[in-house]
Amino acid sequence: MATNPIVARSLDEIAFWSRIMKEHALFLSLGFNLEHKQLVDEAQQFIALFERIEEKLSRFSVNSDLHQVQAFNNEVYQAAAAIWGYKRKVLGLTLRCEIRSNNYPLLVDHISREAAYFANRLKELNEGKLAPTADTVIQENVFFLRIMADHAKFIGHLLDPSERKLVAQAREFSHDFDQLLFQAVDLDSMRPQSETKPILSQFLDQNKVSVASLRDFKKTARELIEACRIKSNIHPLLADHTFREAERFLEIIDLFEASLSRN
Incomplete structure (x- = not known):
């Protein structure tokens, strides 16, 4: 059976960018101070979320059903959009000087751009744009x-x-x-x-x-x-x-x- 290129590309994007998103959450958590417990807890939740995505990804292969992969793309899209929102929240708190941490504002903006890119790639793939x-x-x-x-x-x-x-x-x-x-x-x-x-x-x-x-x-x-x-x-x-x-x-x-x- 021929491999569907949308399936193969979707799984490749998720494999690469889910790990990147998980690491972003870790780096943010390491940059926060002791008084930022809620933000650290949220980062830990995102680490767990993308670990679950990585575990689910392992059940798919390039021969998986297109519709199942598209449904998975939608699920991962929601996770990417959620971590984008978290990163933009952290950026806003930083720029308004409501928190002071070791996370540079440009770094937070940088990793939010990557989350937006990831979400957009999944959306494009589900639209058949390869x-x-x-x-x-x-x-x-x-x-x-x-x-x-x-x-x-x-x-x-x-x-x-x-x-x-x-x-x-x-x-x-x-x-x-x-x-x-x-x-x-x-x-x-x-x-x-x-x-x-x-x-x-x-x-x-x-x-x-x-x-x-x-x-x-x-x-x-x-x-x-x-x-x-x-x-x-x-x-x-x-x-x-x-x-x-x-x-x-x-x-x-x-x-x-x-x-x-x-x-």
């Missing part, structure tokens, strides 16, 4: 380039100031990805004139080289953090988390390149 269009290629890159730029900023701020070389490298990556993001935004505003294979292909090639470089930097940082060879406030799981997201972006670029070559 093959990328030129419009999707550019906008997806805008999203992920901003994510990569954020990661570089977070790494730079969480490294100990005495790690001068690594801090400088993180700042350089931040600048480079800001420039790539601005370039992607410019290209996005030029549609539909920009919807030509050569322009999109060059755009993806440029991003791929930069993301691979950042991925390698994150991999090295992760290994150094795990071995306690650099000074930072970066949790080893956070280092691995950002590395996996760079890997994910590279996989998506490969999917887009394959789609362009077929069309």
